[in-house]
Amino acid sequence: MAVALSGCATVMNGTKVDYSSDTKPGGATVTFTDGSQCTTPCTLEFKRKNDQRADITLPGYKPTYVLIQSKLGGGSFGNILLGGGIGAVVDGTNGASNRLYPRPLIVQxxxxxxDQEPMLLDKNGKVVMPVRQHNDSVRVDVAKSIGADLAGLNRSGQVSGSPAQ
Structure with missing residues (x-):
């Protein structure tokens, strides 16, 4: 049974996910760490296991960035509970059990x-939190994969003075 369940999240979710980005107002350019770029509203495909940084620009608005964290989802726990240690390893290695956060990416x-600051919105358009607060909450973790500079940390591990942190 364990062999049959190995890689369950890989089979169910795949290793990539459609990732939607939008801004209020629309028409902003979003450039991601992997070099992909789009104009909002847009959808790109990303690997579930990769943290990203989304740099957002629109003339007349403050440039900002959002750190996108790859977080472990519930699929790996199912593998472990059902005796699928092999599945947990497979899914953990390829990122199939991970979820990107925030998803979708919607920024006011x-x-x-x-004196306003960019805000993260939920899929219903309600304010979740300031972009700065979100970035601060995931910065250290995301820095492990995208690097301290891109995550907005200086050499001493403190938040650097980059715009719209």
């Missing part, structure tokens, strides 16, 4: 010259 941009 802040106008240039204002």
């Amino acid at each position: 941009l802040a106008p240039e010259g204002s």
Whole structure:
């Protein structure tokens, strides 16, 4: 049975996921760590196991970035509970049991010259938290895979002075 269940998340989810990005207002350019780029609203395909940084720009609005964290999902726990240690290893290695957070990526941009800050929105358009607060909560973890500079950390592990942290 364990062999039959090995890689369950790989079979059910695959190793890639459609990742939607949007901004309020729309029409912003989003450039991701892997070099892919799109104009909002847009959808790209990403590997589930890879953390990313999304740099967002739109003339008239403050540039910002959002750190996208690959987090372990529930699929690996099912493998372990059902005796699928092999499946847990397979899914853990290829990232099939991971989820990207936030997903979808929806950002309310802040106008240039204002004291507003960019905000993360949920799929219903409600404010979740400031982008800065989200980035601060995942920065150290994401830095392990994308590097301290891209995650907004300086050499001493402190938040660097980059825009819209």
